Amino acid sequence: MQQASVEKFSDLIGAIYDCVITPERWTEVLDEICAEFGFATGALSVTSLTNMSARVNAVSRSDLAQMAHNGIAYGADIIELWGGVERIQQYPLGEPIVQSQAVRQDIISNNRYYREWAMPKGLFDAVAVGLVRDRMMVGNAIFSQHQSAGPIGDAQLDGLRILAPHIRRAVTISNLFDMKTVEAATFAATVEALTVGVVLADEESKIVHANAAATAMLAAGDPIVDRQGRIAVQSAATTSTLQSAIAQAAKDEATLGQKGIGIPIPSAGGDPLVIHVLPLRRSHMRSGLNQRAAAALFVASASGPPRLPHDALTQLYDLTPAEIRIFELICEGETRDAISSLLGVSLSTVKSHLFHVFEKTGCRRQVDLVRLAKSLTFPV
Incomplete structure (x- = not known):
């Protein structure tokens, strides 16, 4: 990728983070993603499972909104088009899943949504990225490929893999604001009023400011700690990760990637908590919180109990959700071919992810991965 493209990519990631404050900009961001990677349409959907309301519902280059307005309901058909509910739950978060690789062609061809809506518009394939899937929310981004553009290529998938953790972080933190637009001028006041703890920190993790909820946490030393002016938690390993x-x-929000999404932290109260890290420096909207702050740390309730060794693998080895899922399936005795079929990804993708698992963990053989998984049976 040429330097100009890298700079454009960095700006795109910055725009993604601005959607935390102004979620109506998601449509503009989807437009940019489609233009950057040659997709025909893009859609972002995040739904609350508590009341089934849409948290974010943005579409790009598509008349899907008109379809919904006309009352055409394809919900069940779209779920079927991606392999059904159980299959969808197997797909790793953040990993682009190509429809034609994940689902048999006869199922696609006979699908009502595909026959009545996608195919007449020349949309012959699609790629989906799971953003959030827990007891509180479910969210996905789906991009369609027009037949004139040819098959979905590796460059498109690699680009989505880079963007995915940034979109996931933005969507997760936006949920703490109830996905409502926050005026840049009142962003600081909005943060002050949040019931979740928010700590602003500089590049050396020194505490610049804490809202009322975070101030109470720091005073109690639970779950966050003020250690000689730096933000920390009780676990040394988790503090290092944070x-x-x-x-x-x-340093560079574009390369933050998977780091800082849902870092699990121990709490004396017993309720699972996580910290989300939002970069602040590159945008005037986000930097409006405090000029000295490099990041805003949101201390929020976890969507479920800690998962071990899942959380340890994220913290200690910076494995992506896709790499962790393949790690887990290898430890369960699944072959690479079986994993490819189960997750709906190519065999070469499985091999690539597995290579990164070995590289990051320092393991050389699959038996070493099994041994490592058994050793990660307690919080770190």
């Missing part, structure tokens, strides 16, 4: 994410957010 401070590394803050430093990376300050």
